[in-house]
Amino acid sequence: MTNTSQQQTETTSDDHLHEVYLALGSNLGNRQEMLDEAVRQIGRRIGKVIRRSSWIETEPWGFESSNRFLNGAVCCHTNHTPHEVLLLTQAIERDMGRKRKTDSHHGYSDRTIDIDILLYDDLQIDSAELVIPHPLMEERDFVMIPLHEILRKVM
Numbered sequence: 001m002t003n004t005s006q007q008q009t010e011t012t013s014d015d016h017l018h019e020v021y022l023a024l025g026s027n028l029g030n031r032q033e034m035l036d037e038a039v040r041q042i043g044r045r046i047g048k049v050i051r052r053s054s055w056i057e058t059e060p061w062g063f064e065s066s067n068r069f070l071n072g073a074v075c076c077h078t079n080h081t082p083h084e085v086l087l088l089t090q091a092i093e094r095d096m097g098r099k100r101k102t103d104s105h106h107g108y109s110d111r112t113i114d115i116d117i118l119l120y121d122d123l124q125i126d127s128a129e130l131v132i133p134h135p136l137m138e139e140r141d142f143v144m145i146p147l148h149e150i151l152r153k154v155m
Helices: 004-009 031-045 082-095 139-151
Strands: 019-024 045-052 056-058 069-078 114-120
Touching: 004 056, 019 031, 019 139, 031 045, 031 069, 031 082, 056 082, 056 139, 069 139, 082 114
Parallel strands: none
Antiparallel strands: 019 069, 019 114, 045 069, 056 069
16 A cells, blocks of 8 residues: 555656646535545646535435435646656545445445546546546536637636
C-alpha cells in the first residue's frame, strides 16, 4: 500500500500543468458539506480547482436507494500523472469515510463521497485500473449536466 503523503508529493517529470475533470457525488450525511469538503481536498492534494459546477440533486444510478444524490463536477490544474490522480481521489474518498462495497450492484451503493476522473487533457487511457475518458460518463446525466456547465465556462 502506498503512503498518502508520498502520493501528494509525486509529480510528473515536466512542469506542465494538466487539466483534469472530476465528477463528484454524495448521498449520505450532509451531502453539500461532503461535496464542498471534497472540493477543498482536491484543491489541497491534486491541484488548483479552476472551475466548479452547480450541485444537482439526482436519483441513484445502478442501484436502488431512498437516498438521493447531490452531484457536480470540477476542473483543476495538476502536475500529477493520471494514475497519481486516481490514487489521490481514492485517498480523499477513504479519508472522507467512503466504504467500497463490491459485492452488490456491480459496486454501486450509498456513499459519503464518490470522485471519478472524467477527462485528463486529451489523453485516452485503457488499463485495468483506469479508463479515461470515463467509459460511462455519456450515459449519465448526473455527470454530463455538470460537466457541460463547466465546459461552457471556458468557451
